[in-house]
Amino acid sequence: MQPAALPSLQPRGCTNLKLRQLTRRVTQHYDAEMGAIGLKTTQYSLLSHVDKLGPLRPGALAAQMKMDPSTLTRNLKPLVAAGWVVLGQGSDARSRMVGITDEGRAMRASAQRHWRLAQTRLNEKLGSDRVAALHAMVDELMLLLEAPAQEDENDEDSPNA
Secondary structure, three states: OOOOOOOOOOOOOOHHHHHHHHHHHHHHHHHHHHHHHOOOHHHHHHHHHHHHHOOEOHHHHHHHOOOOHHHHHHHHHHHHHOOOEEEEEOOOOOOEEEEEOHHHHHHHHHHHHHHHHHHHHHHHHHOHHHHHHHHHHHHHHHHHOOOOOOHHHHOOOOOOO
16 A cells, blocks of 8 residues: 655654654543533543454453553553443453453443544544544554564564564
């Protein structure tokens, strides 16, 4: 996939910093709306993924959310404590499964109305065309930044061979 041609602009400043600033601002926007029902955006996202994909292993959930497993474990704790998510027995004694409870589904449904309001307000503030372009660019960049296949590990010319 070839990246879309962009105007000849030179980046100024740190890309990581700029993205983190944008992410913080967008998160604040969503969290302000989600806070009305006592949820953070990250908690709503977790409830939504578990509802859609679950029950599933924590590692599979972390992979689907492109999240570090230890971060997932930390973020699941308040959802489990609230009774919205359960960590149950997996297929063997060593594995666990993450599932959503009826209370979790009810909270997610309530939270979804607030999320939609936050989304609508953000689209209005930024403009739907800009938001759609942002989504397309993020999707494209995520593909470009995917970790390369680990072919080099088995290559005899590799310094690790």
